[in-house]
Amino acid sequence: MTIPSTLTSQQTRLLARQNTITNTAGYSPGTLQANLLILPHKYSEDFHNLCLRNPVACPLLGISSAPGNPHQITPSRCIQSPDFDLRTDCPRYRVYKHGKCVEANKRDLLDVWPYPFTPQKQLQQQQEEEAGNKDGEQYTAFLIGCSFSFESALHDANLTPRHHLTSTIVAMYRTTIPLLPAGIFTNGTCIVSMRPYREEDIERVREITRPYLATHGEPVDWGWDAVKRLGIRDIEDPDFGERQDFEPGEVPVFWACGVTPQMAIEAAGEKIEGLVFAHEPGHMLVTDWRVEDLERLKGGVGCF
Structure with missing residues (x-):
């Protein structure tokens, strides 16, 4: 029997990837858990500023370092396992379109965020770029602190x-x-x-x-x-x-x-073109940040 309090952060993420856990309360104590918001890259600057202006509600723990790539988070200490995947390592996800949740309790995001691109998706991206949408299928992810951590x-x-x-x-x-x-x-x-x-x-x-x-x-x-x-x-x-x-x-x-942040997406509504992804409330991403990192994180993720 799996005992949540004995698991490392990587072990918890693997269980989430295998869809064998849901609610992450009590998992991997001593690590920091994160909320997840993933949106088209062209809105990332606005959303980053939203987090900076509202640090109590939206404290940043990490940001995807390469738009469109679901495997890399900055700072690198936030997630250290090389096989990490934003699309699978939360237990459950939500999908938003025009500010409305169109799918809940989704097991992964592999079908809506393909990477690397399939030939069909590559063609679709090229068509979107020709139509003026330079971002195509690129998404930027934000990891936001969760109270499960304390x-x-x-x-x-x-x-x-x-x-x-x-x-x-x-x-x-x-x-x-x-x-x-x-x-x-x-x-x-x-x-x-x-x-x-x-x-x-x-x-x-x-x-x-x-x-x-x-x-x-x-x-x-x-x-x-x-x-x-x-x-x-x-x-x-x-x-x-x-x-x-x-x-x-x-x-x-x-x-x-x-x-x-999901409420910010709802309020933005039709202003957002394309899909937005988030975690299912209570079903968090467990990071490799530890309680010992809290002091430096007071100054923001740029301190690392």
Whole structure:
């Protein structure tokens, strides 16, 4: 039987590639997990600026170093295995078109992002280039920090997140918190993840998660009044993930969430030509970054 807490990051990625795991909470503790957003290269500058302007919701852990190539990530320390493939190494994916999710729980992206190109796709790209679309089938990927990364530290402090205990997917909610815009990405709002805790434990929870700035850091809000402040529609009905039960004395504690870029894609809508790919919420890409890298990651991935 596979024990998630004993797996290396590469072992977890291989299980994801083989489609034998889904929810990655609790896998490969001590490593940093990432959200994934892949979009046509011509929009990459705007999206990069969106991340830089919204570092709490969209902290960057890596960017694909060669547009169109699914095997290379910069900085190289982010993913070190030579057989890495962005199209297979998340457990599940989503596909967006014109801001709408057109396919969910997709096992891989091999059919929609061929590489190297088949002769048919090569011809299609040449035709697109002749028509003025110089990017053709080129995509750029962004790896964005995930709060799963600090959950092993919470577990070690006897503050194990509820969804670990119930083997469910963390609850995630749309909010009315606006993103600072960049280029075509306007009118986006933030997503938050939620974990129940007793009020007397919140300061300790904040202290433990605060150093994880590269994976959202400490909570953005907490308590029952926070539900209204954040503009959450219904705490009992998450927009992503699964409902979490509250025990007596517990209140909701909210963190910024890396599903936020998918909301930016939704808001951009028809402005985006071509397909956009993302991870299925809760089904993360496990990187080779480690907790020991957090201090340098405070300065951004350019520090490596």
